[in-house]
Amino acid sequence: MHDYQAPEGLLKDKVILVTGASDGIGRAAAIEYARLGASVILLARDQNKLAQVYDGIEELNAPQPAMIPLDLAIAGPEQYQMLAGMIEREFGHLDGILHNAALLGPITPLEQYEDGTWDQVMAVNLRAPFLLTQALLPLLRKADHASVIFTSSSVGRVGRAYWGAYAVSKAGLESLCQIWAQELGQLTRIRFNCINPGATRTAMRKNAYPAENPENLRRPEAILGLYTYLMGADSLHVQGLSLDAQPDL
Numbered sequence: 327m328h329d330y331q332a333p334e335g336l337l338k339d340k341v342i343l344v345t346g347a348s349d350g351i352g353r354a355a356a357i358e359y360a361r362l363g364a365s366v367i368l369l370a371r372d373q374n375k376l377a378q379v380y381d382g383i384e385e386l387n388a389p390q391p392a393m394i395p396l397d398l399a400i401a402g403p404e405q406y407q408m409l410a411g412m413i414e415r416e417f418g419h420l421d422g423i424l425h426n427a428a429l430l431g432p433i434t435p436l437e438q439y440e441d442g443t444w445d446q447v448m449a450v451n452l453r454a455p456f457l458l459t460q461a462l463l464p465l466l467r468k469a470d471h472a473s474v475i476f477t478s479s480s481v482g483r484v485g486r487a488y489w490g491a492y493a494v495s496k497a498g499l500e501s502l503c504q505i506w507a508q509e510l511g512q513l514t515r516i517r518f519n520c521i522n523p524g525a526t527r528t529a530m531r532k533n534a535y536p537a538e539n540p541e542n543l544r545r546p547e548a549i550l551g552l553y554t555y556l557m558g559a560d561s562l563h564v565q566g567l568s569l570d571a572q573p574d575l
């Protein structure tokens with residue numbers, strides 16, 4: 327699955343929301359989904375960076391994307407309902423969500439972890455994927471088949487000292503994904519799965535490991551096999567799993 331080669335047109339006529347689409351893995355995945363034929367809805371805070379991704383997609387002659395500048399740390403059910411309304415008007419349905427946006431927060435002992443920072447990290451990494459999925463369910467139900475992907479981490483599988491709210495939020499995402507899959511997997515045509523990208527050359531990784539040589543890490547563009555596999559029709563039977571984009575690490 328991690329070495330999946332997506333056939334041309336895999337995501338033709340699909341509508342896919344990507345959070346954290348302005349940088350790193352989310353940007354690469356959004357561009358790849360668009361290249362494979364999807365109309366991509368790009369969500370992040372930084373409008374300028376989003377606009378660059380938007381322009382890059384237009385240059386591919388891919389379907390016209392949409393841009394949603396939104397801060398997931400402060401957004402709540404009202405904003406997500408407005409987003410659902412916008413997607414309904416523009417596209418009529420939704421075929422996929424890649425929940426990818428995340429905050430790292432400080433690498434620090436729990437004893438010193440500040441409550442405000444804790445809340446912010448949990449809001450972006452766990453509360454937003456929960457509320458966004460909830461708000462967008464009616465649109466996902468309208469799709470022939472829909473795929474919701476949550477982005478986990480190795481520290482979400484087993485807790486790691488000093489990774490604080492980030493690790494707890496990723497463990498929560500694993501659980502959230504399993505619960506959605508159990509509750510709706512049999513009743514709907516929506517599948518819910520987690521991806522652990524593994525060490526990847528991005529700004530977040532640089533923040534977490536400043537002394538590491540980024541040249542030793544794969545670029546986001548090189549780890550997308552699993553991202554395209556789980557979004558397309560070849561994975562219709564895959565439900566409630568947590569998978570590695572780089573199982574060789």
Ligand SMILES: NC(=O)c1ccc[n+]([C@@H]2O[C@H](COP(=O)([O-])OP(=O)(O)OC[C@H]3O[C@@H](n4cnc5c(N)ncnc54)[C@H](OP(=O)(O)O)[C@@H]3O)[C@@H](O)[C@H]2O)c1
Nearest residue numbers: 346348349350351370371372398399427428525526528530
């Ligand atoms: N890179 C790795 O080695 C690695 C390893 C394991 C897991 N992951 C996971 O993979 C995913 C992508 O990570 P990455 O390394 O690509 O990170 P990144 O380069 O730091 O990108 C993070 C993205 O999230 C967006 N974002 C952050 N805070 C946001 C907020 N409050 N509201 C909306 N958007 C927000 C950022 O956009 P704006 O700044 O424009 O808002 C950016 O587009 C994350 O879930 C991360 O936890 C990464």
